[in-house]
Amino acid sequence: MAEALTGEAILVATEEVLRRYGPAKATVVDVAKALGVSHGSVYRHFPTKAALREAVTRRWLDHTHREFAAMSAHGGSASDRLRAWLQELFDRKRRAHLEEPELFETFQVLVKESDSIPEYHVGHMVELLARIIRAGVETQEFMADDVAVTAQAVWDATDRFHHPSHAPEWGDPHIQAAFDAVVSLVIAGLRYNRGPSSAGDA
Amino acid sequence: MAEALTGEAILVATEEVLRRYGPAKATVVDVAKALGVSHGSVYRHFPTKAALREAVTRRWLDHTHREFAAMSAHGGSASDRLRAWLQELFDRKRRAHLEEPELFETFQVLVKESDSIPEYHVGHMVELLARIIRAGVETQEFMADDVAVTAQAVWDATDRFHHPSHAPEWGDPHIQAAFDAVVSLVIAGLRYNRGPSSAGDA
């Protein structure tokens, strides 16, 4: 026989099958066929179809996480880095949605299939945001009582520009202006934000 | 015969049929049956089923708009009024979603059926936000170059707490804390927001 069947080879084949057939039509039998084995063999490496799909998704997200971790280390003021990081995130998602809608849709479906994946992904992205904000707090460019809470608030406030359920709006020609307005508002808030109990300031 | 068949009576009957059967099962024949007329008569008052559904939705939204317009006039500082207005919006939607999920789902479907309805609704709500922000700018509590743009940014930044596609998250016990964090960040930004070109300030 040619090669030992590895989990890695199965993941690669599964990703290819998902790209070709989409999430609704891709079957374990297709994956086995692509590898020239019986579908029973696939179940020796992954307990269920759901686990297999989740492993593919996690591998892909880990790759993305590494790229954004590198981005959050780039130079400039904390505001500039934050704006650039959010802009890059928005640009990538928007481009993926507009230029490869089927692939974007596929990964959106995969991510939603599991509860733990979105948690994992969002947790990771918010931690990267927190790094930028923490740096800004250290140089006194930003104010934040609780960096973790603030980072989550920045993530939530920019939801419209990264949450896939808003993807249909990303083709709107005014969307970049809306992004700029929200990010400017958020950055202004970071420069002068004393947290949930700040209602009495002026 | 009992009464003349009016557009108003048809709207009331349609709303009842929608509540009872849901948006997928509610038919024009059901509406006609509820009114004791033939379905042909309904088409004398509304050109299509879509127009009928849209009229029901618009009537319901207009009612909501009136209530929120009243809210945005209440006293207190601009921050307090803004926070209270956003909280009321969030509370109503969250309660509707958690306590009457089927009815909430029904109206969500109706709103999405038309392109003009969401535009109409969001435009109206953003205008109400703009009124509160404008009052804040006049008392120098807030800063905003362009109130309309800023109001839209506030709406967008709080999307997670009013856009129906985020409804599944509204049952999360931490959601109120997330809401408070975002609103605090936004209000801090309004106190010190010079618009999209403010990246060079300090």
Add this chain to the structure above:
DNA sequence: CGGCTGACAGATGTTGAAATCTGTCATCCC
């Protein structure tokens, strides 16, 4: 022996024929 196979049961998805619905309009009845 140990990974691989393929037949199998129950679950899930597909398909096409039958039923229902939408929108029209010639006709009816007050």
Add this chain to the structure above:
DNA sequence: GGGATGACAGATTTCAACATCTGTCAGCCG
């Protein structure tokens, strides 16, 4: 005359028979 009716054509939905898929496992083969 003018609003209401109900039969009708084409579009959409439902439903059940059929096909495929998932996950298991006893047995095969290197």
